[in-house]
Amino acid sequence: MTVAVTTLTSAPSLARVFATSALTAYGKKGSVLPDRTLRLEGVRVDRDHLVAYQRLCAFGVGDVLPHTYPHILGFPLQASVMSARDFPLALPGMVHLANAITVHRRLTADDALDITVSARDLRPHLKGRVVDLVTEVDVAGERVWESRSTYLSRGGSNPDAAQEAAAPDLPPGDPVAVLRIPEDIGRRYAAVSGDVNPIHLHPLTAKAMGFPRAIAHGMWTGARTIAAVSNAAGDPSTSQIRFRKPVFLPSTVEITRAASGDSVVAGMRSRKNPETEHLVLTLA
Amino acid sequence: MATTPRRAAILGGNRIPFARQNGAYAKASNQDLLTATLDGLAARFGLAGTHLDEVVAGAVLKHSRDFNLTRESVLGSALSPTTPAYDIQQACGTGLEAAILVTNKIALGQVDSGIAGGVDSSSDAPIALNEDFRQTLLAANRAKTTGQKAKALTRFRPQQLLPSIPQNTEPRTGLSMGEHMAITAATWGITREAQDELAAASHQNLAAAYDRGFMDDLLTPYLGLTRDANLRADSTVEKLAKLKPVFGRGEGATMTAGNSTPLTDGASAVLLSSEEWASEHGLPPLAYFVDGQTAAVDYVSGEEGLLMAPAYAVPRLLARQGLSLQDFDYYEIHEAFAATVLVTLKAWEDAEFCKSRLGLDAPLGSIDRSKLNVNGSSLAAGHPFAATGGRIVASLAKMLHEKGTGSRGLISICAAGGQGVVAILEGA
């Protein structure tokens, strides 16, 4: 086998990963993804952490892991992969374009999770380059959960780049829910997820990164949208989240929804300027 | 139109294990606890996606954001979203009062099926704004101009930031429930030994109920808790005797943390229906809800003990049903404190009390103590205020079903504000 698998004994410290990534961000080059898979075995769910996540994203508090929860367990591995010296793209400033999750079976707080993360499919994009970070979760050898997170590294333009698969339009019409997103949601989600990217924390740190105000974590807006449109968010299901414009904090947003059969399409848009679309979600 | 009252059947119940305050459910809200309880009930009775005619529940410690607590819990549960719901609150009597309301509607033909329940979290209790601060903010809110707002806010003082944490005290007397009970216990001469004996029996009975699988279809584990956290299977009179009194003074100080219920988090729910609905859904009734009664006493003047109202409610119920106190196979007397149960029983045996207070010619008499709280009660299980009624109704219904058709059980629950809620069930 030519794939190098590194099995870690504990989750990497995200604070350290982000600090390292800032130092190694410059001079990133190359067009080859290192053959590296990071793996963390026997991850146990901390119930307090799970409850904090469930409350923050408005999932019901219970033993079943919400659809998006394993993502934050795998996120330290993602950040580690992307901050490695030989990783061709710089982690700071990376934009989360899309996320696709499949829950193969219902997971509970008692399951011991084996989490594997690898980078795949580095490819040109109209505004730079994109890469997929694939997170896979197994329990006792059974693939129970998987996710593909697509990130964009801005820079250069590739007008000839292959089009990414088209996202559905946001469902039009009246909102089914209005969410008032508080200014501190970025800090609160950072505390739970460990994703302390400065663009989420404070207007000043966001300004330093070129944003007028702090922006909500994409995976929080995605999870919150799933919670808004589904009661059974831990059941076997597949979601696709395409992120559009960031949610500047604080914000009031609207959720729109359209269902066909077992499949739901939901959108998050600005309440003040409904033409500002934040994300579109399909959940089946 | 139904003109003759129909019998209301108890089909079964569900609760989550009761947790100690700041224990396993420390970070869960009332809505989370009640939703999980409804989901467990739905799973036990195959009600996923099923429309019920109503769900009635409530909480004693309730956030203002939870104004529609029960309906929100229904919406988060597996029940059909077309199931209506409303909240009630009658302190510790909430759960049993909810069952009275639903069964009355069933009897009248207004509903065919429903759930009665209750939930309380002492961990996730609402913390109110300091009253001064609240008044300041309300004044600022009423102000029409910015100037007026600013002026209203100048009344703010830093000490107003001190939050107001809800107290387990009676608003009119400033005494805690335990202090009230200690006075009543001393008046009636209830001994420490008798209280500890009752407490030990409660733990031993509940532990035995778990061990023989009695709880298997009454409970759904939640957040890693599989049994009531307060339960001490190895509790004995000797161990309890070592605890220091926490309520009362001097000689009369007999009430300890061991013979008083601790603050607890939990939820319960009971499935109720008409006999027709039960048979259409293939759900055999465990028991029937025969009748319920409430009473209240004047404890503010010191005329009567705070938790004595059930002693008044029961004789009225017995008279209406033409029964004597001895006509029951099981007695479920809520153990707010061991002393509460003992005082109530003593009062019913007391000729003077029965004559002067209850207006009876003869005392109600004593009960066979081997029929009392045979599967444990609140001292062992804990007492999440509004959840206790549902716990007792479901458990007693199952006991009566096992005992056989026509067996009878009496429920007695005391509540804050000098109130009592009591009921009679009959085995199906």
Place this chain on the structure above:
Amino acid sequence: MASDFYGDFVRTGLGKKVVSSVGLPSPVRLRRYSPTAPLIEGTVLVAGHGDAPLAAHIASMLKSLHLEVVDEAPVSGSLSAVIADLSTIEHPEDLESLRAIVAPTLKSLRSNARVVIIGRPPEAATSPAQRAALRALEGITRSIGKELRRGGTANLVLVAEGDDTNVDATVRYLLSGRSAYVSGQVIVVGEGSPVEPGDWARPLAGKVAVVTGAARGIGAAIAEVLARDGATVVAVDIPAAGDALAKVANAIGGTALQLDVTAPDAGQRIVDHANTRHGGLDIAVHNAGITRDKLLANTDETRWRSVLDVNLMSILRMNEAILGPGGLRDGGHLVLVASIAGIAGNRGQSNYAASKAGVVGLTQALGSDPELRRRGITVNAVAPGFIETEMTAKIPLGTREVGRRLNSLQQGGLPVDVAETIAWFSQDANAGVSGNVVRVCGQSLLGA
């Protein structure tokens, strides 16, 4: 346990190049069952030796399903399945017919292809030569299973004389994605009175099924697949299983029954629940099981007893009620879950292997029980392979990766694969199959 790095790696473009140049096995994604998809796509060759009575029967059955059926391999184009009827062979010389039918097709089979050989039970042979020939079919089938690539499976169906029409449900199962991870198996079809479902997309409609150990893992998958096939499911697990069991029951519109299968009254409580709530019981799946691994030298009485009690003795006790009066209805189905460890044995699992081998014995005994046969009750078992069971989680990564490849399909199976076979055992159309132990193991080399 490890994720399938190797499997994912070889599915990428770069991976494929490396693999084909060094000759490592290249696993494909297995075709799995969907009620809305066709039974199988593409052309099915049905041929046989002599007058091949079963071939004629099967061909007409498949044609009625609008499948493309041919009786000769096409000169060009590929086949998705080959069904060879050898039921009339009398002498090893006749095996040439099998070679002649199957050999030319093997190179042009599509991925996830099916080879189904039909024979008669060797015990019923009328001469030593015929018995030798019939017994040879098993060896051939297993070898074809090992020769096939890209998700192809080969299985042998032995049909008792006079029960030819009972084979339909088995042929459907073997052609469909339900048998994705089943290869090298021998299925015996005997007497019975199959009842075709009104709707093949919901073959268990109107049936009541109970599944023990249903809160998670394979048990939850079984409950979900039986419900998908139309059954009303009673999901059973220990009281401590928590709200996971409630979630399973609510998600499939079933009921949750919390009980410990080792309780003396467990069987009666299951039967009472099914009768009072759902009006009867048609399908019972004994799935609950535990492991307490230690070398036999270090196994104390507690570890020994607890595993045997949960995995085997509880089944015997529960069956008294489930198979007794008022229990499983006539024409019902009992399914047990054995394990490859019970067939091959496993170091450090003597207690577990004992219990699971016992399950195999129990299945054989009940499957041929005259009273149960008279009542039309079938009793069968699945034996999940190496990858499926929790026991593999504790095996070191390297050994695990080797173990995963030690089967003809060169990959691990999924809980749903076990569940699909159980759902097939539970069909009334399958009344002719009883006393069978089918391994869902991708034709593992262990215990083969």
